[in-house]
Amino acid sequence: MKEKIIEKLTEIVGERLLIDVDDRVSYGYDASFGQYMPDYVVQVMSTEEVQKIVQLANAYEIPIYPRGASTSLSGGPLPVHAGIVMDFSQWNQYLEIFPDDLLIKASPGVKTGDIHQLAEKYNLMYAPDPSSSSICTIGGNLAENAGGPRGVKYGVTKDYVLGLEVVTAEGEVIRTGGNTVKNVTGYDLTKLLIGSEGTLGIITEATLRLIPKPMDTKTAMIIFEDLYTAGKSISKILTSGVRPSKMEILDQNAINKVEDYAGLDLPRTAAAILLVEVDGDTDVLMKELHVIQQALLEIGVENVQIAKTKEEEARLWQVRKLVSPAIVQSGYTKISEDATVPLSKIPDMFRKIDEMKKKYNLNIVVFGHAGDGNLHPTINTNMRDADEVTRVEDAVEEIFHYAIELGGTLSGEHGIGTMKKPFFPKEVGEAGMVFQKAIKQALDPKNILNPGKIFPEAGEKRLVLKND
Amino acid sequence: MTEQLIEKLDYQATFDCVQCGYCLPACPTYLAFKKEKHSPRGRINLVQMAAEGKIDIEDMREGIDLCLGCRACETVCPTNVRYGDILMSAVEVLKDNKKMGLFEKGVRTAAFKVVLKNKQILRLVNRSLYAYQVTGVKRVVNRRNLLKPMEKYRDLNKAMPEVQLSKRLKNPPNPFRKSAIQVGFFQGCIMDVFFSRINDLAVNILNGHGMEVTNIPSQTCCGALQHHAGEHNQTVELAKKNIAAYEGYDFDYIVNTIGGCGATLKEYPKLFQEGTEWHERALKFTAKVRDISELMAMADLDFQYEIPKNAVFQPSCHLENVQQVFEDPLKIIKRIPGLNYMELKDKALCCGSAGIYNILHFEESMQILDMKMKNVKTARPELIITSNPGCHIQMQLGVEREGLSNVISVKHIVEVVAEACGIQTT
Numbered sequence: 001m002k003e004k005i006i007e008k009l010t011e012i013v014g015e016r017l018l019i020d021v022d023d024r025v026s027y028g029y030d031a032s033f034g035q036y037m038p039d040y041v042v043q044v045m046s047t048e049e050v051q052k053i054v055q056l057a058n059a060y061e062i063p064i065y066p067r068g069a070s071t072s073l074s075g076g077p078l079p080v081h082a083g084i085v086m087d088f089s090q091w092n093q094y095l096e097i098f099p100d101d102l103l104i105k106a107s108p109g110v111k112t113g114d115i116h117q118l119a120e121k122y123n124l125m126y127a128p129d130p131s132s133s134s135i136c137t138i139g140g141n142l143a144e145n146a147g148g149p150r151g152v153k154y155g156v157t158k159d160y161v162l163g164l165e166v167v168t169a170e171g172e173v174i175r176t177g178g179n180t181v182k183n184v185t186g187y188d189l190t191k192l193l194i195g196s197e198g199t200l201g202i203i204t205e206a207t208l209r210l211i212p213k214p215m216d217t218k219t220a221m222i223i224f225e226d227l228y229t230a231g232k233s234i235s236k237i238l239t240s241g242v243r244p245s246k247m248e249i250l251d252q253n254a255i256n257k258v259e260d261y262a263g264l265d266l267p268r269t270a271a272a273i274l275l276v277e278v279d280g281d282t283d284v285l286m287k288e289l290h291v292i293q294q295a296l297l298e299i300g301v302e303n304v305q306i307a308k309t310k311e312e313e314a315r316l317w318q319v320r321k322l323v324s325p326a327i328v329q330s331g332y333t334k335i336s337e338d339a340t341v342p343l344s345k346i347p348d349m350f351r352k353i354d355e356m357k358k359k360y361n362l363n364i365v366v367f368g369h370a371g372d373g374n375l376h377p378t379i380n381t382n383m384r385d386a387d388e389v390t391r392v393e394d395a396v397e398e399i400f401h402y403a404i405e406l407g408g409t410l411s412g413e414h415g416i417g418t419m420k421k422p423f424f425p426k427e428v429g430e431a432g433m434v435f436q437k438a439i440k441q442a443l444d445p446k447n448i449l450n451p452g453k454i455f456p457e458a459g460e461k462r463l464v465l466k467n468d
Numbered sequence: 469m470t471e472q473l474i475e476k477l478d479y480q481a482t483f484d485c486v487q488c489g490y491c492l493p494a495c496p497t498y499l500a501f502k503k504e505k506h507s508p509r510g511r512i513n514l515v516q517m518a519a520e521g522k523i524d525i526e527d528m529r530e531g532i533d534l535c536l537g538c539r540a541c542e543t544v545c546p547t548n549v550r551y552g553d554i555l556m557s558a559v560e561v562l563k564d565n566k567k568m569g570l571f572e573k574g575v576r577t578a579a580f581k582v583v584l585k586n587k588q589i590l591r592l593v594n595r596s597l598y599a600y601q602v603t604g605v606k607r608v609v610n611r612r613n614l615l616k617p618m619e620k621y622r623d624l625n626k627a628m629p630e631v632q633l634s635k636r637l638k639n640p641p642n643p644f645r646k647s648a649i650q651v652g653f654f655q656g657c658i659m660d661v662f663f664s665r666i667n668d669l670a671v672n673i674l675n676g677h678g679m680e681v682t683n684i685p686s687q688t689c690c691g692a693l694q695h696h697a698g699e700h701n702q703t704v705e706l707a708k709k710n711i712a713a714y715e716g717y718d719f720d721y722i723v724n725t726i727g728g729c730g731a732t733l734k735e736y737p738k739l740f741q742e743g744t745e746w747h748e749r750a751l752k753f754t755a756k757v758r759d760i761s762e763l764m765a766m767a768d769l770d771f772q773y774e775i776p777k778n779a780v781f782q783p784s785c786h787l788e789n790v791q792q793v794f795e796d797p798l799k800i801i802k803r804i805p806g807l808n809y810m811e812l813k814d815k816a817l818c819c820g821s822a823g824i825y826n827i828l829h830f831e832e833s834m835q836i837l838d839m840k841m842k843n844v845k846t847a848r849p850e851l852i853i854t855s856n857p858g859c860h861i862q863m864q865l866g867v868e869r870e871g872l873s874n875v876i877s878v879k880h881i882v883e884v885v886a887e888a889c890g891i892q893t894t
Contacts, residue, residue: 021523021527022514022528022530022531023503023505025513025514026505026507026531027504029487029513031487031488035522071488090502132489134493136489324547325545325546325547325548328484328546328547330548331481332483382483383483384483
């Protein structure tokens with residue numbers, strides 16, 4: 001049987017079928033947790049190849065796991081039930097801009113960063129900016145509905161997709177949406193498929209929407225003495241009449257780690273700092289920052305430092321960039337979370353995380369996209385210490401439950417994947433589960449498209465960071 | 469899990485990797501071979517899986533063997549993974565696991581234990597090469613295409629530099645006399661065979677700019693090639709010899725012209741356990757080690773001549789990613805009168821030379837060189853400036869393969885500075 005599959009896959013992709021152990025094990029991970037072993041890896045390069053492979057998988061009921069650059073933080077591309085990993089990372093040849101239509105069309109393996117660059121050449125912008133843009137693929141962004149810092153003003157991936165080409169579980173090719181912003185012909189399948197993590201169909205081409213590139217940016221750093229005021233300031237800024245393009249927060253722990261690491265003269269005693277960027281016409285930016293300054297004065301926040309030069313501005317954003325390298329410790333593994341809460345609940349979330357830190361005796365720092373309630377509590381863990389791993393699992397679970405209680409969500413931008421599926425029913429409810437499963441059942445009755453994701457399987461009730 | 473393997477492989481360091489993939493665009497082998505096992509995070513995962521007994525040791529081999537060791541991944545890594553250490557641990561485990569044929573054993577012994585460490589033999593190689601070239605044998609070999617059946621040696625032969633006779637090491641003057649900045653010279657073995665002229669020019673440049681350079685006789689090979697081949701004990705032995713050799717002098721700096729050797733010298737402390745006497749001695753030694761570009765950038769270079777050429781710089785991976793010297797060569801190059809510096813696209817990507825990689829893995833090395841030459845052809849320089857002998861030969865090879873040897877010349881940064889300063893060999 002296996003020989004037969006190998007023969008047929010070779011007919012379709014030739015040498016781009018990988019079956020050696022070292023290759024297979026190398027497509028069994030992503031940036032989340034868990035290591036699996038697929039039976040086959042195919043590096044696809046055309047819609048036709050995808051179609052043929054899906055048809056084969058459908059006939060033999062072999063699971064398929066689409067995969068971009070495997071930067072996923074939720075386990076989206078993991079081959080949990082073995083089968084075929086479909087690697088899209090090398091199919092990056094098609095990238096075309098239609099500046100007069102404000103569109104870009106791209107094959108799934110194109111890197112998001114390349115889309116940014118091409119758009120900028122025409123003074124346009126593709127707004128979604130996940131921090132892994134220089135590595136991740138647009139296909140992966142679409143599957144997980146990726147976000148990024150600019151989400152606070154510009155939204156996320158789903159807000160910039162006009163149409164898709166998709167291979168269905170039967171191996172048919174369909175097109176959703178089109179080339180226009182306005183399009184209400186039939187169900188909005190484009191939005192259904194974005195963020196469906198490859199469980200409903202396999203995206204083989206995307207038509208993306210562009211907007212004019214903002215002329216300029218300006219940034220301010222706001223320093224807080226207590227977390228509660230920091231939290232309150234976020235809503236205050238967003239209701240001031242100005243829409244910042246980025247709002248990133250660092251807690252005291254993060255500030256001190258960056259300071260230890262790079263010595264940038266940050267206020268070590270501050271409870272938090274908030275970096276606020278505004279973008280648009282140069283002449284207006286200063287005015288906008290003053291509006292924010294005035295609004296904050298009303299709640300007693302005075303310490304607002306505006307970057308005077310481009311260098312100063314770059315230095316401020318350097319602070320945010322350095323958080324990741326600054327918080328790692330040799331021998332410890334970094335675990336990043338992305339539970340998201342309504343803006344007014346940010347102070348509560350901060351308090352809860354602080355409580356978890358003490359209760360479970362963990363090394364947690366908090367930073368993230370404050371402007372959309374998408375915090376990234378990050379834990380450094382010794383993955384070889386079983387007891388500590390359990391404490392981390394417990395703490396993260398409590399954070400998930402609390403986020404849902406606050407009216408928030410399990411994941412703002414990383415996706416459910418394997419990591420968060422045990423908690424999925426709690427957020428959507430019994431009827432919600434039935435409804436979502438009905439869609440899956442209708443579109444992929446044999447469950448060959450990325451099985452083991454989003455929906456918990458029997459017995460999956462807990463967060464598990466390590467599989468053996 | 470096998471306790472022994474976990475000990476031998478740098479298993480602990482593999483946990484620093486969060487598999488975020490930031491290393492992928494920086495990795496020349498991933499870009500060239502397009503497979504995850506040829507990426508840094510893929511290799512780290514292979515090492516972790518092997519240590520845990522989930523795959524066989526031999527399953528690591530292809531991925532690890534084809535790593536250039538350029539360590540560009542360390543420069544871009546957001547979680548500071550010690551990739552070099554993980555790689556070396558895997559290389560050693562694989563070496564021990566391999567039943568070597570008599571031939572390979574023989575070559576290893578000859579190369580690592582005898583030739584590279586032995587000044588007399590190296591001088592003999594230098595002299596043979598010199599004879600090969602001045603007698604016109606090289607030209608005949610090239611013209612008659614005698615190496616045609618062995619394409620790789622044919623191309624490498626063409627790319628071989630014009631060799632000059634290396635100089636016998638003079639006994640230094642009183643080692644404790646101190647006037648100018650005292651610089652101990654580290655000549656390197658390959659460098660001294662193929663590029664003794666560059667070493668000679670380097671000494672003259674420093675001597676001409678307020679430094680006093682001494683080339684001490686008891687120095688030996690840095691151990692880089694042995695280290696990369698997993699010969700740990702030999703590397704330690706060489707490190708000890710060099711550390712002891714330079715301890716006899718009161719140098720301010722120990723300088724070399726070789727990005728790769730300099731990196732090994734700067735990593736000597738890693739060979740010894742922290743807290744031991746040798747670790748302390750290694751730290752003191754390493755604190756003085758500088759690349760020639762670091763010292764030339766400090767000096768107020770006295771330029772006499774213009775070099776009116778469009779030039780690109782191909783940095784040595786180990787100069788950048790291990791020694792963390794990024795700006796100094798560029799500072800110097802940009803100050804050279806008349807020279808128009810152009811940025812080579814993706815210049816930080818390895819050229820594929822990587823020690824003896826281009827001899828062990830010729831085909832793969834050429835795939836990587838082709839990526840480099842694509843960018844060179846776009847930049848259209850008249851001059852490629854290098855900072856390491858391996859890169860130098862490789863870039864020369866690239867120029868030959870593209871049929872551009874009449875248009876583009878390849879020079880070490882020392883040669884370019886010497887030319888601009890009107891400094892000649894002695």
